[in-house]
Amino acid sequence: MDGALITARLFNADHAILAEAPVQQISVDGGEAAADSFKVSSNQKSAKVGQKVSFTADLPSDDKVEWSVRKQGENVYAPIKGSTGKTLSTEMGEDWDGAEVRAVVRNGKTVISEGSFPAVSVDQASEAAASSEQEATSSTWILPVGIVVAVIIIASAVILVVRRRASVRKETGSGAGTPDDTDTTTKD
Numbered sequence: 001m002d003g004a005l006i007t008a009r010l011f012n013a014d015h016a017i018l019a020e021a022p023v024q025q026i027s028v029d030g031g032e033a034a035a036d037s038f039k040v041s042s043n044q045k046s047a048k049v050g051q052k053v054s055f056t057a058d059l060p061s062d063d064k065v066e067w068s069v070r071k072q073g074e075n076v077y078a079p080i081k082g083s084t085g086k087t088l089s090t091e092m093g094e095d096w097d098g099a100e101v102r103a104v105v106r107n108g109k110t111v112i113s114e115g116s117f118p119a120v121s122v123d124q125a126s127e128a129a130a131s132s133e134q135e136a137t138s139s140t141w142i143l144p145v146g147i148v149v150a151v152i153i154i155a156s157a158v159i160l161v162v163r164r165r166a167s168v169r170k171e172t173g174s175g176a177g178t179p180d181d182t183d184t185t186t187k188d
Contacts, residue, residue, distance in 0.1 A: 055101050062086070067103055068080055101117040
């Protein structure tokens, strides 16, 4: 069992994967990995979206290697086209987070040996941080512009009301009150 890879998955009634734990590699103290497996390593522990990462199969010979990936939530390994050497260099997409990269050496259709890199860690926070920083930068002008527009609207309303009152006073005769306000008493 030394070197075996395990994962836990939660399925619904239709056998669709609802949740999946990252792949873990079993390590038995004093045990030896099976003779038909080899180690796959990576040039970095985590990567950012869009960054190139290299995976290397630790093989004693220059055998032809078939590379494949099983992304989190998938059941089968999908072949990675274009690389058959000991090293695979590929660009990380956000769907690679938690993926398992596998290298297989075959003799015809028979698997001679295989190895895998348990779980790829893709940092999506840097992309999200850049996006939120851009949103924050673009929204910093919204508040001042909104305040200026509000002041212009209020000033326009005040000017309109003042002019309207002035025109009403002109029509009624230079500030005289309404007929109900006039003094009807006579002087002796």
